[in-house]
Amino acid sequence: MDVTLITGASNGIGEAFARRLAREKHNLLLVARSETKLNALCNQLEAEHHIKAQYIAVDLTQPDADRLVADVASARGLTVTWLINNAGIGSGGDFPEYSLDDYQRMMRLNMDAMVALTYRFLPPMRAAKKGTIINVGSMAGFNPIPYMNVYAATKGFVKYFTEALWEENRPYHVQTMLLCPGATETGFFEAAGIGADRKSSFSTKNMETPEQVVESAMKGLKQQRVTTISGLQNRFAGSLFPLIPARMRLTLWGNMMRKNLGLHVA
Helix, strand or coil: CEEEEEECCCCHHHHHHHHHHHHCCCCEEEEECCHHHHHHHHHHHHHHHCCCEEEEECCCCCCCHHHHHHHHHHHCCCEEEEEEECCCCCCCCCHHHCCHHHHHHHHHHHHHHHHHHHHHHHHHHHHHCCEEEEEECCHHHHCCCCCCHHHHHHHHHHHHHHHHHHHHHHHHCEEEEEEECCCECCCHHHHCCCCHHHHHHHCCCCCECHHHHHHHHHHHHHCCCCEEECCHHHHHHHHHHHHCCHHHHHHHHHHHHHHHHCCCCC
8 A cells, every 4th residue: 555654743744744645645654753642633634534554663873773664664564655744843942051962862863863764765656666755954944053953954954965865866757845834833843952041042923834845745746846945035045055164154144143142151
């Protein structure tokens, strides 16, 4: 059975993808840590849309998690024709505020798990000369960002990996797309340990909904884009970034963030 595999599917953008694609009659294989949420979501989507929805409850930061997902999919007779690498986590604050384990876990989830799952499921797509891969990056991936340095770097990795993969996959008719949302109404800030008092420093007042991000993604796929930036203000900001010299951009951003975060350099 052909399925769409979505990571980070228990809430936010991943859940919005699951709901949208279930309406479009995709059979689903949902991956996240929370078995309770995944089970409830799969039952609901099957009842509402008469599709098959299955899940694998796993922490993708753990060793060999990608192998587990691939082995379970194979054992169930599932062929992954769409892969949506959405799972990710962030940070926001001065570099020493987070533990080294926090940063390493972020890198494993945002980069390693994405590469590993792509490695597992891409070859059958190429062999079949069809398939779709969406890697969820971020507007943070377009620039080094003071006080979000590791997160921005991981999303920069997602950006360059996905854009290069687009060309490598083009001769095989496997559509590969980078999706870049800006600040979105998800549990991102809570999961990143960014409190309500600091949230405004890392977001805008007009945040998009997960459903708006997914709608942008679907339009981007139809238009066969390499990169889809979700939201008009994000697209505008993305066009301005290259026009500002790096040193000026970093200095202005750093000064603004220190003020917003209440950080004082002795």
